[in-house]
Amino acid sequence: MAAKKPWRIIPRPLLETILNNHAQHHRVPQPLLLHGPRGVGKTTLILQRLLPDWNKGPHLTGYVDFAELMKGNLGTSPGPWASWSTCPQPRLSDCRKILEHCVESMVEKGVSAGTITSQQIFTTLNKWHGLTAALRHVLQSKSRASDRASPAALWERAVFAMSRECTTAEVGRILGFGENEKNGLSFEEASYMKESVAALKLAKKIIALQQGWRANAITHMNRTGLFSRTLTHSCTDWPCLLLEFLSQAAEIDHFQPKLVINNIEVLKHATVNSESTVSGPLYHDSLIWRIIALGANERCLPVILVTSDSYYSYEAFLEFGYMEIFISREVSVEGLLG
Template sequence: MAAKKAWRIVPRPLLETVLNNHAHHHRVHQTLLLHGPRGVGKTTLILRRLLPDWNQGPHLTGYVDFAQPIKAHHGPWASWSTCPPPPLSECRQALEQCLESMAEKGIRAGTITSQQIFATLNKWHGLSAALRRLLHAANSRASPAALWDRAVFSVSGQCAAAEAARILGFGEEERNRLSVEEASYLSESVAALKLAKKVIEVQQGWRVNAIANMNRTGVFSRTLTHSSTDWPCLLLELLSQAAEIDHFQPKLVINNIEVLKHATVNDELSVSGPLYHDSLIWRIIALGANEQCLPVFLVTSDSYYSYEAFLEFGYTEIFISREVESFLMWLWPEFRRPIEVLVGSVDKMESSENAIKEIIKDLVVDDLSLDTIHKRILWHQIIHVADPT
């Protein structure tokens, strides 16, 4: 039996550069996958080195760890297969609460509005029946937009100003500084977000029996499966549309994504863990490919995502490519500039061998220090040799 291929060692400065460059874009076409063996410090790198910077200024980062409910049962190097899988309901709740919190911050920043929520929801869902149910107006023939306005007004009446301020994180002083128009505008957006969740809950309630039948018969339905991820994917789309450079730049980190694939379901009224997992990833990929999505990071120790996922999803470019050209394309200008200063213009380098010869020639002529020699060769390796993933 052939020996397993050894893990490639990626220098931490290179890894941080790749992750930071992905995070600095407000919208991207692909998800970034961080795949490495257990216990090497992937979570520590994210939590201690990167997240503090990714939550400063206009940056906002949501962090979800699907293994959080079971971490007490094993060490960081142990396989998840040796631990009882978490309930799917807990994983869903963690993801939805994280995205809801981010959406509320988007409302506070003024980038997510009631009309935007309506337009996005109406693009994918028929709203009239659900809105009539919520308004107890079964015979109403008003347009979806008119029904939406009435429903938002109704929810606003149930949501007091103090509650809206609490949801948005405003203190007493900040609340007093808001004008009447600003307070009304923000309260309407908060009510619209709550209404959108109620609409999706009503529609999911109508599909409960169909999902139960799908689970009993084993007949797959893409529509029913995707309905289980309607709410988190709506929030992702809203946040992606709201992203704006230097004003509001949300991103999402999902740690231990493979745990979701093995999550358990205690009743037949919900889709299984694998179906929920596949639906979530497929819709994130589709959002990025079709309209661009906020930066999403999937952290995993499962080789499935690196070597098998593209076969199942039928899309070879499912995650950021390993090719050097892709690394250069995603390189943020602030990070690329020092590289070009050190080793010259990337475009002029015909090959790795010629570039090394040029560097050596410069070293001989300039009589550079050992530290400078090390830096130049390191940057050359980063651009031309190292695997950017």
């Protein structure tokens, strides 16, 4: 019955102020939900009014629209207010790809700005993941690591090995230099930046290795209908780890990243064609839960979720077990004056 509550009209200037105030913080305790009827101009507001300013100076904003994966299937539908339920749902693998690509590119900007370092990547990765087995696997054909070596020592060796695999073009792309453009960095600065690039590449490889090791367990979970929070969260390890890198690196007036995810409800209905990964609803819930947890425990970069699904306003708190899971829910989720 709550879903039938009439939309409350909020003037556009007031809504812009709410969103801008949220985005100006470098870290926040909760994500913000922008909820309104389809077709009233939420996407236009974000893309045309807010994103240009949110990418100036120290600000960096990633934008993901899961509905972009479905727009090719809309056919002759009258516009963005058409129901997604009439279209074939996108594959979860495609949704993951665009989300991870967006957040990875943001982290690369942090690396090029010098705010995300090899040591930070190791510290964060080591906090949540056992690294010894994965690092030994990476090093087995690279060097003879001592059986008693600490994760930190193994990490240094693995980063050194990975740095030799990083081409000049790859490092230049991440640091924002063209093929024939002189980077202007000293030898020490270039080595420091290359180490960070190699560390990011190594972190991605470690997460991929660990996900591969869990593939059979996830297949068993899917076949038996059992549930494991650890296995489910493992599928969102990489994007959530990247969000944590960004959150820790955020600094007022220097590096202020933020993320906008449009049509988040599409992720909830994404389809899978492999038993070695979790379903769309489980991936969706894991991603949102971990963003909420990061904000509550350590503060997270501003994340804005845009949706036309009333589930997030009236039902999500029942499933996640906390009434105020989103910032300014009463203010920001209602109708939008065009």
